[in-house]
Amino acid sequence: MDAGRGTGRTLYDKIVDAHVVRDLDGLGEEVLLYVDRSVLNEYTSPQAFTRLRAANRPVWRPRATLGVVDHVNSTAADRGALMPDEAGQTQTDYFARNSADFGIEKFDVLHPMQGIEHVVMPEMGLVQPGMVIAAGDSHTTTYGAFGALGFGIGTSDIEHYLATQTLVYRRLxxxxxxxxxxxxxxxxxxxxxxxxxxxxxxxxxxxxxxxxxxxxxxxxxxxxxxxxxxxxxxxxxxxxxxxPDDKVFAAIEGKPRAPRGALWDQAVAYWRTLRSxxxxxxxxxxxxxxxEIAPMVTWGTSPDQAAPISAYVPQPNGRADIARALDYMDLRPGAALADIPIQRAFIGSCTNARIEDLRQAAAVLRGRRVAAGVRAMIAPGSSAVRRQAEAEGLDRVFIAAGFEWRQSGCSMCLAMNDDVLAPGERCASSTNRNFEGRQGAGGRTHLMSPAMVAAAAVMGRLTDVRKLGARA
Structure with missing residues (x-):
C-alpha cells in the first residue's frame, strides 16, 4: 500500500479520491480528475480560448468559472476602464469577448468586486472545503487555507478544463x-x-x-x-x-456564493470530516x-535565500548561486541585513494584501512618516478590501504616513502594469517572489511581512519591526 493511502488516509488523498473520474494507469497514480471550479485572468487565459474557438468547442460548465481582471490593470487611484498600455488593452478586450461568448461571469477593472483572483474567490464564498480548484496561476495553492486543493495549471490544461471540467492529474x-x-x-x-x-x-x-x-x-x-x-x-x-475548522466555516458563512439554509448545514457536516x-x-x-522564528527578510533572488532580520548577508563560500544573487542584489557579504537601505516599499499581492495585512501595517505606521527618499505604496488585494480599509480609517493612516493609497490589482508583484521598479531600485515588498527582474528589469526585491515593509518604509532601510514597538 502506498504511503498516505489506505484505511488511514491523508486529507489530500481524501480530496483527490473523491474527485477521480477514471484511473488512467491502473495504479491510481495518474487519474482523470474532476475540477470543481476555476478562476481565469486576462493574462493566462487567451491561448486556451483561442484553441477552443479553433476547435469549435463550448465551455462545459461556464458557471463553474469566474473571470477577473487583475494582472495588467493600473492601480492608480484615479484609474479608468482603459489599460495603461496597448498590449494590456488588447488582452482585456479579448478577455471580455471570450467571457461574453462563452458565458463566463467576469469582474472587470471597474466592477465593485474586482481584485486579485486569490483574494476575490474567497470573498465571494467560491472556495469551500473539499473542493478541487485549478487555475492558470501557481498561487492557486492559497485555497488550501480553506481545506480546498488548489493548484496552478498551464494554458493547455486550462483549455482541457474549460472543455471537459476535468484534468489529467498525477497524484502527489x-x-x-x-x-x-x-x-x-x-x-x-x-x-x-x-x-x-x-x-x-x-x-x-x-x-x-x-x-x-x-x-x-x-x-x-x-x-x-x-x-x-x-x-x-x-x-x-x-x-x-x-x-478546515470553525474559523474556516465562519469565514465562508454568509458570503454571496456560499450555501445557505439546509444546504449550509449539510455542507458543514461534510466539511467536518475533512481531516487526515x-x-x-x-x-x-x-x-x-x-x-524560535523571528521576522524574516530575503537577501537574494529566490524565496529560500532568506534569513532573520538580525542576521548578516552570507558569504558565498564557493556557491555560484549565492555569488550571483549577491552580485545582482549589490550586497556585500557580512553586511547587516538591518543596514540595507531601500528606495521603494510595496504592500500588496495575493500573499499579503487582505484586511488583516493592512491593519498590521497601519499599526506600525500610525503616527509615523515614510523616510525621505522612499516611495511607498499600498495596493489592496481587492476593491472590497479597499472599501473595508477606508471604512476603518486605515487609508487615512497610510496617506498621513506618506504611502500612496492605490486601487486593487497584482500591481508591483510582477510589474505587468505601470507599477514597476527602476533598474537598481531596492524594494521592501510583501509579495511572494524576489526573482531577478520580477518587479522590474534590474529591480531588487526583499520579501517580508506587511508590518516589516511598513517598518522599512519609516526607517528607510530593512528594519526589525519589533524595535518600533508595534505588534504585527
Missing amino acids: KNMRVRIDGRLGFGVVSKDLVMTLIREIGASGATGYAIEFAGQAIAALSVEARMTICNMAVECGARGALIA DEGARFDQEIALDAS
Whole structure:
C-alpha cells in the first residue's frame, strides 16, 4: 500500500479520491480528475480560448468559472476602464469577448468586486472545503487555507478544463509540516512560511502536497493561513492544505456564493470530516517551533535565500548561486541585513494584501512618516478590501504616513502594469517572489511581512519591526 493511502488516509488523498473520474494507469497514480471550479485572468487565459474557438468547442460548465481582471490593470487611484498600455488593452478586450461568448461571469477593472483572483474567490464564498480548484496561476495553492486543493495549471490544461471540467492529474506524495509553539512578538505567518522555505529549499517540496498542522497553525486566522498556503509553492509544493475548522466555516458563512439554509448545514457536516485520519502515513514530516522564528527578510533572488532580520548577508563560500544573487542584489557579504537601505516599499499581492495585512501595517505606521527618499505604496488585494480599509480609517493612516493609497490589482508583484521598479531600485515588498527582474528589469526585491515593509518604509532601510514597538 502506498504511503498516505489506505484505511488511514491523508486529507489530500481524501480530496483527490473523491474527485477521480477514471484511473488512467491502473495504479491510481495518474487519474482523470474532476475540477470543481476555476478562476481565469486576462493574462493566462487567451491561448486556451483561442484553441477552443479553433476547435469549435463550448465551455462545459461556464458557471463553474469566474473571470477577473487583475494582472495588467493600473492601480492608480484615479484609474479608468482603459489599460495603461496597448498590449494590456488588447488582452482585456479579448478577455471580455471570450467571457461574453462563452458565458463566463467576469469582474472587470471597474466592477465593485474586482481584485486579485486569490483574494476575490474567497470573498465571494467560491472556495469551500473539499473542493478541487485549478487555475492558470501557481498561487492557486492559497485555497488550501480553506481545506480546498488548489493548484496552478498551464494554458493547455486550462483549455482541457474549460472543455471537459476535468484534468489529467498525477497524484502527489504527502508531506506534513507541523508547527507547534506560539508566535513571538512581531512574528506573523509570512515569517513562518519563509522559514520553512529557507529550511527545505526552493525545491524541497517538489512532487508533494503539504499539509500544515500543529498548534501554531490552528491559532492562525484564515487570512494568515492563506499567506502560508500561498507561498507553499515557493518551496516546490503543488498543493497545500490545512484541515478546515470553525474559523474556516465562519469565514465562508454568509458570503454571496456560499450555501445557505439546509444546504449550509449539510455542507458543514461534510466539511467536518475533512481531516487526515489518525495513523495516516506521510512520505515526509517536518517539525518547526514557532517560538524560535523571528521576522524574516530575503537577501537574494529566490524565496529560500532568506534569513532573520538580525542576521548578516552570507558569504558565498564557493556557491555560484549565492555569488550571483549577491552580485545582482549589490550586497556585500557580512553586511547587516538591518543596514540595507531601500528606495521603494510595496504592500500588496495575493500573499499579503487582505484586511488583516493592512491593519498590521497601519499599526506600525500610525503616527509615523515614510523616510525621505522612499516611495511607498499600498495596493489592496481587492476593491472590497479597499472599501473595508477606508471604512476603518486605515487609508487615512497610510496617506498621513506618506504611502500612496492605490486601487486593487497584482500591481508591483510582477510589474505587468505601470507599477514597476527602476533598474537598481531596492524594494521592501510583501509579495511572494524576489526573482531577478520580477518587479522590474534590474529591480531588487526583499520579501517580508506587511508590518516589516511598513517598518522599512519609516526607517528607510530593512528594519526589525519589533524595535518600533508595534505588534504585527
